[in-house]
Amino acid sequence: MARIPLMVELNEKQVVIVGGGIIAAKRVNTMMESCAQITVISPTINQAIRRAWEAGFLIWRQKTFEATDIQQAVLVIAATNNQLVNQFVCRSAPAGCLVNNASDAVESHVHFPAHLKQGRLSISISTNEASPTLAAKIKQELEAVYNKDYIGYVEFLYQSRQLLKQSTLDKQQQKKQLQALVSDEFLCKDKQLQALQSLKQIAGRMNASEGVI
Ligand SMILES: C[C@@]1(CC(=O)O)c2cc3[nH]c(cc4nc(cc5[nH]c(cc(n2)[C@H]1CCC(=O)O)[C@@](C)(CC(=O)O)[C@@H]5CCC(=O)O)C(CC(=O)O)=C4CCC(=O)O)c(CCC(=O)O)c3CC(=O)O
Numbered sequence: 001m002a003r004i005p006l007m008v009e010l011n012e013k014q015v016v017i018v019g020g021g022i023i024a025a026k027r028v029n030t031m032m033e034s035c036a037q038i039t040v041i042s043p044t045i046n047q048a049i050r051r052a053w054e055a056g057f058l059i060w061r062q063k064t065f066e067a068t069d070i071q072q073a074v075l076v077i078a079a080t081n082n083q084l085v086n087q088f089v090c091r092s093a094p095a096g097c098l099v100n101n102a103s104d105a106v107e108s109h110v111h112f113p114a115h116l117k118q119g120r121l122s123i124s125i126s127t128n129e130a131s132p133t134l135a136a137k138i139k140q141e142l143e144a145v146y147n148k149d150y151i152g153y154v155e156f157l158y159q160s161r162q163l164l165k166q167s168t169l170d171k172q173q174q175k176k177q178l179q180a181l182v183s184d185e186f187l188c189k190d191k192q193l194q195a196l197q198s199l200k201q202i203a204g205r206m207n208a209s210e211g212v213i
């Protein structure tokens with residue numbers, strides 16, 4: 001079955017992770033970024049999950065899985081080391097709830113791709129079950145190109161875009177300016193500051209019509 005990439009916001013949505021080991025900890029980490037309400041169901045939890053639990057980032061129910069544990073969930077991640085339990089978790093999910101089975105990609109509605117994040121820049125890589133190892137390798141290769149400089153650069157692009165949207169420049173002029181900003185010269189902090197300064201002036205004016213950069 002074909003899968004499509006989506007950026008999902010899970011703020012205050014209930015996500016249940018069944019299992020408390022290495023893979024569950026990776027998913028807890030990802031889910032914490034999404035501000036979901038995370039519940040971990042597992043008789044044991046590893047150190048990383050324990051730290052998140054002690055810091056109040058998740059609810060831990062110290063027990064083996066039962067179908068009633070996931071009735072309110074919008075996303076369930078079955079990450080125990082028992083394939084039969086993982087299968088049972090997925091089959092117990094309520095209608096409309098998305099499931100991920102860590103031991104069976106085919107049974108999963110959602111996959112966790114390799115993910116490179118530099119601030120607002122987010123690049124996901126999936127090989128659609130061919131080779132998670134290749135996905136990880138491609139991520140490493142991309143990391144050398146889209147390095148930490150992109151955190152500041154993409155934030156600069158975001159701020160510039162907000163300023164241009166507030167300006168009275170027409171859509172065509174805005175588009176021209178936005179295209180001009182996507183250039184390696186703006187990886188330089190000084191260039192970013194200069195451009196932001198002019199954009200702030202333009203955004204502040206009521207009848208701006210001249211170019212920005
Ligand atoms: C569907 C998916 C997601 C999901 O839904 O869980 C999935 C599923 C499964 N992975 C399995 C095995 C391994 N996964 C890894 C590693 C990673 N797996 C990741 C993603 C994905 N793995 C999604 C598909 C991505 C794609 O298709 O490209 C990465 C990229 C990201 C991440 O996990 O966050 C992360 C590397 C991140 C990094 O290092 O940066 C390794 C290597 C290792 O651990 O070093 C192995 C052992 C070698 C091997 O098997 O290839 C198994 C069999 C389990 C079993 O049999 O026990 C299943 C289940 C199945 O295949 O059915």
Ligand SMILES: NC(=O)C1=CN([C@@H]2O[C@H](COP(=O)(O)OP(=O)(O)OC[C@H]3O[C@@H](n4cnc5c(N)ncnc54)[C@H](O)[C@@H]3O)[C@@H](O)[C@H]2O)C=CC1
Pocket residue numbers: 018019020021022023024041042043044045046063064065079080081082083085102103132
């Ligand atoms: N998707 C992926 O990228 C990968 C998936 N896997 C799969 O992920 C699964 C988990 O692997 P690990 O985290 O390494 O295992 P682990 O052994 O570190 O942790 C397993 C956890 O499951 C809990 N558990 C066992 N039975 C349970 C039950 N009935 N109810 C609730 N919790 C229960 C245990 O207490 C333990 O906390 C395995 O099935 C493995 O095949 C493994 C590697 C990569």
